[in-house]
Amino acid sequence: MTRNSVPFSAIFSLFFIFTGFTVQGQNELSLQQALQQARQSNPTLKAETFSVSKAQTLITTAKLRPNPVLNNQSLQLMQNGAMAPNTNWYNTQNQQLWWQLTKPIQLPVQRKSKINLAEKSAQFGQNNFAETQRNVFQQVAYKWLDTWTARKHLDLLKLAKSNVDSLVLTNQYRLKNQVITKTELERTELLSRQYEVQIMSLQRLYDNRLNELTFLTGSEAPVQPSEADVMLGDLPQNLQTLLDQSLQNRSDIKTQQTAVEVSEANGKLQKAMAYPIPELGMIYNPQNGIPYLGFYGTIALPVFSRNQGEIQKAKLDRQQADQVLGSLKTQIKTEVTNAFRSFVTQQQNVERYKKLLQQSNAILASVKYAYLKGGTTIIDFLEAQRSWLDTQQNYYDTLQNYRMSYIDLLYYTGTINQIAQ
Secondary structure: OOOOHHHHHHHHHHHHHHHHHHHHOOEEEOHHHHHHHHHHHOHHHHHHHHHHHHHHHHHHHHHOOOOOEEEEEEEEOOOHHHOOOOOOOOOHHHEEEEEEEEEEOOOHHHHHHHHHHHHHHHHHHHHHHHHHHHHHHHHHHHHHHHHHHHHHHHHHHHHHHHHHHHHHHHHHHHHHOOOOOHHHHHHHHHHHHHHHHHHHHHHHHHHHHHHHHHHHHOOOOOEEEOOOOOOOOOOOOOHHHHHHHHHHHOHHHHHHHHHHHHHHHHHHHHHHOOOOOOEEEEEEOOEOOEOOEEEEEEOOOOOOOOOHHHHHHHHHHHHHHHHHHHHHHHHHHHHHHHHHHHHHHHHHHHHHHHHHHHHHHHHHHHHHHHHHOOOOOHHHHHHHHHHHHHHHHHHHHHHHHHHHHHHHHHHHHOHHHHHOO
């Protein structure tokens, strides 16, 4: 090797010694384990749990009854000449008091409608949280897969460099014996240094994705993807079965169905609120020292306002919710259909690339053997080496697309939430 390449190689070795120590402390998580970890510790989900708890308080509020109302009116006689004989201004004979205790009477249909609306709203909050989980789980799964693929590309480049480095040593020996020219050795060394640069860049990319995966899972310790297979279970191979499963399991359609129920419950409440709320109570009224006891009652006469605007708004909300639900069902059919077709295509591509891998391995071994025996040139070997690496990298890219299409099916069918349990 050249004199200038020695310091770079030393720095490169020290870099991987350092990164090797940092990786040892990382926890390996399968895809399912990463999803389960995110369900418990993801920062976004931990914050959203408060929204679910707040939605439950709506039920408590709806069950509360109206408070009683206490009213006091005090009148004081101001003219001395009008006061009772031989009395002062603060004497009860010169005062009038009014004590009134009343309570709004909530109609049973109004109370029942309020509680029903609160329960539906709380259910909407829970389903909406499940939809947030589904989206977070997709992010975690994508990041897990991106990190896994980056590590595979990194391992692949290290393997390629190791193969080339072994050839460098061989060519150094062959050059001493004048079997090859100095140019052949330099070209082999050049390819090795190119791999060094690519490995360092890919190592940084891999480390960044590890940090992102750690954040998404909410883990306190660094994590990395394990070698466990991404395929967590066999999905139905029938498209109609997947569609039926999606319409039954997806959290967004459950959320929208609950939104329809919320709008229906709100409509019933607004109709109930058209009835006026009476207020009944008792009056204690001492006048000039003489006590009076009476009854109090008031009710609004529904002549002009009968809650017409809110009733009409509730009807429109229900129609809008029905429209959104219908559109969502069409959207789900489109998403699942496209995801299923992509999954089948990527599955076929992986099988095709497995055959290409075998061919590229055989070609590289044959060309390397021929080159070492003097049967071919360095150009042929370098071309075979690059072709082998391209085929290997394309295979892992294809495998990533295949596994991503599998994750998409889990996401679009709503199965990803069940896997994270």
